[in-house]
Amino acid sequence: MKHLLRIGTALVALLLLGACGRQVTVRIGVVAPMTGPLAQYGKDIANGAQVAIDELNSEHFSIGRKRARFELVVEDDKASPEEGKAAAKRLIDAGVSAVFGHFNSGVSIAAAPLYAQAGIPQLSVSTNPKYTRMGLKTAFRLTADDIQQGATLVRLIREKLRAKSLYVVDDRTTFGVGIADEVERGVKLKHAPVRLSVDSKSTDFAAFAGKIIDANVDAVFFGGDEAAGLPLLKALRKAGSTAKFVVADAMCDVSTLKGAEGSANSNYYCTVAGVPPSWLSSGIGFMDMYKAKFGSPGAYSTLSYDGIHILAQAMQEAGSVSPETFLPVLAKGSFSGKIQGAIEFDAKGDIKDGTVVIYQSIGGQLLEQRNLL
Known part of the structure; x- marks a missing residue:
């Protein structure tokens, strides 16, 4: 045993x-x-x-x-x-x-x-x-990269929102400058966009918003993160601007709407490089x-x-x-x-056929706008 x-x-x-x-x-x-x-x-x-x-x-x-x-x-x-x-x-x-x-x-x-x-x-x-x-x-x-996302943003601004005048603003970050460059290059309006930069720590956003209002533009594109984007949006709305505010995926999240404290309730559009669930x-x-x-x-x-x-x-x-x-x-x-569905990468390491989706702030939510694609 x-x-x-x-x-x-x-x-x-x-x-x-x-x-x-x-x-x-x-x-x-x-x-x-x-x-x-x-x-x-x-x-x-x-x-x-x-x-x-x-x-x-x-x-x-x-x-x-x-x-x-x-x-x-x-x-x-x-x-x-x-x-x-x-x-x-x-x-x-x-x-x-x-x-x-x-x-x-x-x-x-x-x-x-x-x-x-x-x-x-x-x-x-x-x-x-x-x-x-x-x-x-x-x-x-x-x-999708900034070239693809930029093309979607350009179509949104020109063809869907029908903006005739535009302010392009970046926050001096690598992402912000890059996506703003793509929009500025591609938008091709009758009047060339005004291009300026802001800094989250040193810019007087109230005065900056005043410049944009004086220019009486149809739309503002901001390239960058929330640190500068949200103060700019709040300053514009506080000053009475109803211009369409367009941003890329660094400001396209439910947390962005929360941080906007009501400033994104209307005329707020953004893109996300990726497929929603x-x-x-x-x-x-x-x-x-x-x-x-x-x-x-x-x-x-x-x-x-x-x-x-x-x-x-x-x-x-x-x-x-x-x-x-x-x-x-x-x-x-x-x-x-x-x-995201089927995923393959090209020789550079980029995703093939990357998708960019447009969202609009409606009723305190970011809602997908397939009709704007």
């Missing part, structure tokens, strides 16, 4: 060792502004990624015949290029297999060479074209999971959710969590974004 007991104990031990050997831990980094004026965007990104991680772990997702246990490593880049590089180094040191981030274009561009040097794939929602034009094999973009039936499942954990998702929660799934699929197809092994698969493969 003792002999049989020893055999049984040994078999159990071997089975346990085998089970341990059949599991692989996958660490994926998420990096965005988690503090400061843009923290809500960073939290939305982290939350969307966490929903994907929890879903993958519950599904017993396998890579190379081993059950994968996914872990999220979250870093705060404070929307700063220097902080972004420091955060990138921490993620590299933490041994992540891939990174989803950064949010701000200037931060993504600054950090991208570090990930490239380490051979770690970086999947970003930053829209400045330069990000994927630095010749880095590790840089991928999950959204309502377009595919699988988006309903995402909404249910997200609401159960975090409440209503932000515009970027869907993108990080899809991004994590795409990275996991590339690892599964390659049969490895090693970046050098699954990176070529990520570059050339076709993946199923549960919300």
